[in-house]
Amino acid sequence: MIDLNNFTPFSSLIGGLIIGFSIILYLYTTGKLAGISGIFDNAITNSNNRFANILFLLGLIIGPSIYLLINNANFEITKSIPLIIVGGFLVGFGTKLGSGCTSGHGVCGISRLSVRSIVATLLFVIIAMITVFVLQKIGIH
Amino acid sequence: MTQNFFSLLSGIIFGIGLIISGMTNPEKVIGFLSITDNWDPSLMFVMGGAIIFSAPFMFLFRNKKTSLLGHELQIPSRKDLDKNLIIGSSLFGIGWGLVGLCPGPAISSLVFLSPVSLIFIFSMSVGVVLQKTIIK
Numbered sequence: 001m002i003d004l005n006n007f008t009p010f011s012s013l014i015g016g017l018i019i020g021f022s023i024i025l026y027l028y029t030t031g032k033l034a035g036i037s038g039i040f041d042n043a044i045t046n047s048n049n050r051f052a053n054i055l056f057l058l059g060l061i062i063g064p065s066i067y068l069l070i071n072n073a074n075f076e077i078t079k080s081i082p083l084i085i086v087g088g089f090l091v092g093f094g095t096k097l098g099s100g101c102t103s104g105h106g107v108c109g110i111s112r113l114s115v116r117s118i119v120a121t122l123l124f125v126i127i128a129m130i131t132v133f134v135l136q137k138i139g140i141h
Numbered sequence: 142m143t144q145n146f147f148s149l150l151s152g153i154i155f156g157i158g159l160i161i162s163g164m165t166n167p168e169k170v171i172g173f174l175s176i177t178d179n180w181d182p183s184l185m186f187v188m189g190g191a192i193i194f195s196a197p198f199m200f201l202f203r204n205k206k207t208s209l210l211g212h213e214l215q216i217p218s219r220k221d222l223d224k225n226l227i228i229g230s231s232l233f234g235i236g237w238g239l240v241g242l243c244p245g246p247a248i249s250s251l252v253f254l255s256p257v258s259l260i261f262i263f264s265m266s267v268g269v270v271l272q273k274t275i276i277k
Contacts, residue, residue: 003179006172008163012183015162016190019155023191024198026151030144031208032215034151036245041269052148057248059152064160064252066153073160075253076168081260083239088247088261090236092268095244098229099217102243105230106188111196119222124234131238132174
């Protein structure tokens with residue numbers, strides 16, 4: 001069944017279009033693809049261009065702060081701290097090993113019709129869905 | 142200088158897109174990943190919207206060597222499906238499903254001042270650094 005109470009096609013589409021605009025602005029000006037896992041990785045482990053990468057990440061916090069001045073948004077998380085730690089570790093390790101995340105593979109890569117990114121995106125979305133299914137079945141939070 | 146300015150500006154716009162889209166709420170992401178129980182398809186519209194906007198501009202730029210500001214384009218050209226891509230993306234999928242946060246939304250969620258975001262980002266950094274150490 002579809003969860004119609006939480007379904008937000010309009011705001012999600014607008015948000016997506018804005019993300020697409022940001023990716024193109026970043027590519028057309030700096031020449032780089034806005035893959036957040038790559039920017040995060042470079043900001044912490046690579047001294048080349050570190051300041052620009054840190055500024056992008058700061059922007060990711062400043063943007064939502066501006067939005068929160070005029071509107072509300074929810075942050076709900078139900079998972080226990082051990083799961084947060086394991087999850088964060090796997091997201092960091094996995095995106096570094098697989099050279100990308102939801103933005104780098106899922107948006108930039110698919111927009112360029114990159115076969116690697118299409119395969120990576122299908123894989124991480126399907127495996128995340130299986131993970132959620134398994135957690136729900138065994139009742140772990 | 143312009144590199145710094147446009148990095149900051151792009152980050153700000155990206156972050157606004159993330160919070161409007163609902164991606165910064167882990168439970169909403171879990172709702173999208175939960176296809177068998179109360180599925181919330183909203184996030185398909187996020188990825189769809191972003192791709193619809195960027196794809197034509199990616200196509201227009203496909204043969205360019207430099208950006209409009211003259212910076213060399215840094216676009217990956219690999220086409221092979223190697224073991225690292227498959228294993229890495231799978232591990233990322235498990236982590237994403239466990240918590241409902243991927244790298245961008247995790248950083249943007251710092252705006253909610255929840256210690257959980259900090260713990261997640263710290264663990265993510267450990268994962269990145271450890272992976273880099275193993276490869277060397």
